[in-house]
Amino acid sequence: MTKTDWLTELFGKQIAQGHYAPGTALPSEADLCVQFDTSRNVIREVIKVLATKKLIDAQRHRGLFVMPQDQWNYLDADVLAWVLEKGANPDLIYSLIEVRGLIEPMISRWAAERATAIDLVAIEANYNEMDSNRNDLPKFNEADIRFHKAILMATHNVVIQQLADAISALQRAIFDRTILADHAHMELTMQEHADLFDAIRRKNPEAAEKACLGMVGRTAERARKQKAAQ
Amino acid sequence: MTKTDWLTELFGKQIAQGHYAPGTALPSEADLCVQFDTSRNVIREVIKVLATKKLIDAQRHRGLFVMPQDQWNYLDADVLAWVLEKGANPDLIYSLIEVRGLIEPMISRWAAERATAIDLVAIEANYNEMDSNRNDLPKFNEADIRFHKAILMATHNVVIQQLADAISALQRAIFDRTILADHAHMELTMQEHADLFDAIRRKNPEAAEKACLGMVGRTAERARKQKAAQ
DNA sequence: TTTACGCCTATTGTAGTACAATCTTAACGT
């Protein structure tokens, strides 16, 4: 990883996690050079990347400003991960869950209609990896993420596929906040995933959509509980 | 507009429109400096932006490569506009229409549930502007785009709002390809928009969703015809 | 012939300086 990449992540996180209030001015390029101990060249490239992600607004002769939060590109996997890492605001969480609730069932449906043999192999492989890692939560979660990503790919819709990284980031953030330690919960999760995979393999769109609706609904319910508890 | 912005658009368009085959190597930074008559500094910033948009893959010591098309960030308004400007591939068009058909009806529904008085004023203003510009197609289209954007904003879902620029780019591209010159067509369009606005104003989600389904369906139909005709 | 080694070149990453262009601010004079 290059110094530029590193600083992009560091500075991006600082902004996304509220180090600087939206709308306010950031330090000048010269100050940032000192602060991060690097050349102006690197700082400018970092700024260009963060501006493309809509976190920063660079105005010539005036300075750098934090974009208003509602302009941030939440569909960018980096931005989403940075924001979610440090407990995001409830509005964003609700918006994300709402959108996910809209598109995931349709993704499952499309996957059931279009999955090729190759797609099915990928989905099944990740299901099996989940199954055999019930006692290793980190591995289990990563397999779960790959399972859903494999389904996404099976839609063969390039626009939907763009969302893959963002959805993965969302899943990771949810995993970090919800504990599926208890046995009954794990069994239920595996059963749901089994049902979904089965529906896709049998090329049954209705069953796939229904299976997904249950999962999404329960995830949303968990998120609501977490929010209420905190 | 700065030189960097200008070259980002120029080079980005070249790549997005197939000047260089996906997967192949691009000219080196030094060559690009000569080709675009600029400093390496500017070229590197251009590259950073296009890499963030997933059009370019910069590999240290190896060179610059065009990303595979299915990695391009089609949810970025620039990328989408560049790609669509020069007749995109049918797969992409189909994917876009499919996704739009999924989310637009729900957007209409949410807008009907949540639109504030301010939102309604914005929507109505743009409807009226469409109405009074039936004979000025460019103005009519821009008003149409703002009409749909106002509805998007009325969902009060920040994730959905991120899609606004991309959807506007998509609409512009569709307008450029479809001719609504004939009178009957225009009347139908206005009627559909009136129905949608009316449903949102009356806070009737079902009616809003239904009105939108008709519009989306007809747009998809038009796109299919255009594709068949070419 | 094949393989291993080392040298050379090409290429991106980082640092630093210099100047241009213009917006902001403060000082100044009336």
Added chain:
DNA sequence: ACGTTAAGATTGTACTACAATAGGCGTAAA
């Protein structure tokens, strides 16, 4: 109090230099 002017601050662009390493080429050994 107000308009003018000048200085300073800040981003945009250009150029040079060096670092670090992947890849290609040639050479020599097995």
